[in-house]
Amino acid sequence: MTMTRSLRLVLAAALAAFAWAGPASAQGLGQRQSFRIGSGGAAMCTAQSQLQDRAFATMFDRGYQIVCRDAAGPVGQLYVLRDRGRDAAARLAGLRADRVTCDGPERVEVEGLGALESLDCRLTAADVGYRVYVLRRGRGTVYVAEGLSGYDSALRLGLKSLAADREVDGEVSIATTGAGDPAAFARVQAGTLDAQSALAEAYRRNNAGAYAEASEYFATLSQRDTGPGGQAEAMVNEALQKSNLGRHAEADSLFSRAAEMAGADPVTARRLRNYRAMHLLNQGMAAAALTELDRSVPPLAASNAVGELVIDRATAGRLSAESPGASRLRGSEGLTQEDKAQILDGQALQLRGTILHLQGRDAEAAAPFNRALTEMVAIRGGRIAATVWLRAQIHGELAGLAERRGDQTEAERQHRVAVALLLRSYPGSSALMSAKGRLAGYYARTGRTEPALVLYREIVAANVDGGDASPGLRRALEPYFELLVREGAGADAAADLFTASQILVRPGVAQTQAVLARELSGGSDEAARMFRQSVTLTRDIERGRIELARLEASDAPTPAATARMAELRISIGQWQQDQTAMQARLAQFPRYRAVSSGALRLADLQGLLRPGEAYYKMLTLGDHAYAIFVTSGGARAFRIGATPRELERQVDALRATISVVENNRQLTYPFDLELAHRLYQ
Secondary structure, eight states, X not given: OOHHHHHHHHHHHHXXXXXXXXXXXXXXXXXXXXXXXXXXXXXXXXXXXXXXXXXXXXXXXXXXXXXXXXXXXXXXXXXXXXXTTSOHHHHHHHHHTTTEEEOOOEXXXXXXXXXXXXXXXXXXXXXXXXXXXXXXXXTTEEEEEEEEGGGHHHHHXXXXXXXXXXXXXXXXXXEOOSOOOHHHHHHHHHHHSOHHHHHHHHHHHHHTTOHHHHHHHHHHHHTSOOHHHHHHHHHHHXXXXXHHTTOHHHHHHHHHHHHHHHTTOHHHHHHHHHHHHHHHHHTTOHHHHHHHHTOOOOOOOOOOHHHHTOOOHHHHHHHHHHSTTHHHHHXXXXXXXXXXXXXXXXXXXXXXXXXXXXXXOHHHHHHHHHHHHHXXXXXXXXXXXXXXXXXXXXXXXXXXXXXXXXXXXXXXXXXXXXXXXXXXXXXXXXXXXHHHHHHHHHHHHTTOHHHHHHHHHHHHHHHTTTTOOOHHHHHHHHHHHHHHTSTTOOTTXXXXXXXXXXXXXXXXXXXXXXXXXXXXXXXXXXXXXXXHHHHHHHHHHHHHHHHHHHHHTOSSOOXXXXXXXXXXXXXXXXXXXXXXXXXXXXXXXXXXXXXXXOOOOHHHHHHXXXXXXXXXXXXXXXXXXXXXXXXXXXXXXXXXXXXXXXXXXXXXXXXXXHOEEETTEEEOOOOOHHHHHHHHO
């Protein structure tokens, strides 16, 4: 493995040193920025917390906006309100009166909730159904779910989750066009949150390993007016994302702009130091990265509170951050400037150890890794979930050092510590799957096949609904495929390989094919017309956003550009409303509805095959190519006797005998039967 490739593996996971939101598994919904609605690997809908809403009358009121895939805007709202002598449901009815017209309330039974009030309504601005559910519990607590009728399953399941104060499993069935993607979904999610909540959510997703989604949050925030400090923080993160994508010139520009905005802020200076070091590593400049890590940064302002017997701003911040109710009231862990600086200094030590490890200087690498661990645990006794992700990364690095020096017991222990940390704070996350993949790979390399297979099956099961074809996941599964095609791998090997192959579909290609297939096969009926219109609106929104971002980036916009920006903001808002309403209407047509679902089982595929029929699938992974051959009565998985590069050369050579352009003329040569037979074999 080259040094550059190794560095990219590290840097993809090194972005964003800390998150403010604590572990999802340890919190009730009231302490979280967002929660998923519906079970399955790929979330179809999420609820995004709102800090301010006209419906709030007390400090204990909470609200969420529901956003779903392929919808350009929020499709509904969720509320937990206190009556406090006034009918909260009546207050909400007054707020929606100018938007919807409703029939009288009915009593309905909802599984898991019992009897509650339901209202069927219509939007006044469009002929679209709107539904309201009201559940009253306890002493004056009212739970409300309301939104577009086409998202009724999400409304009901969101209400169940609020009432249970946890994510409730269940099926969400909504209309999808396939024109959106996870990045577009993340942009909609980021746009529904206030700046502080969106920043916290960006870090949380990043620490969980959802890097593409986090990138969209940071990019959205860097374009919003969140003040110099907030914009600089988002811009630094966006710069590192550009660097990780190989867009180094853009990253340099963003780093420079962020530095100008931040001035001498000690926390932003540390973040810039760390991220610039990663940016240099992305370009293979390890020595320069070490020099960057040696750069001096402004010290934190010292507090004289103890000597003067006063509570200054820094002391007040620490007391507030450490109070038991701080995270509940602010939706964050309330990290102080000192906390953030310590975490970033710990990350700098981790980066130093990583560089030394990649340079083969293992004896020198252990010291900064261990110092970083000590500093992470020292910050409030290691209780901050933000440090867990970094600590897990460091334990993974220490495992690699132990394996290289032949200490197998220590290597396994370090891997297990990393998995345990993430299992507690980031259950089900990509970061946890990566840690499990590293442990499984270690087991595979040391001949412990059974525990390796158990871990690999867990990784596949966790990703099978998401269609995650990320490079990191593909690399993690390479040893798994090798285990499955070994001689004597067992009767279940073909079924396991068939299931694993389904999460390696490249989502961009699959998405494009799905949209095209639906557009071509939709016909000319009303449903097909609405589908095409929704896809067109989605593309208009994206084009409008791109043009608006380009105009807003100008330091001195012309009057014409200013007028165009105002026009675009109005148009994008209207397109979003129209597209969301169109998606809701599409939900009444079954062929456009989608639910989260698991992978197709091999036995189910075999049941569809008739005698004499067979299914053959080939896939490439790393330096090897694999295939599975299935009939109604059996299945066989195997490695192909040629590398992907060799196959590519053979296919190109065979095509050249069929048709080739020479001197602007298309020529045909005798078909190479021998080469074709070799490729067939």
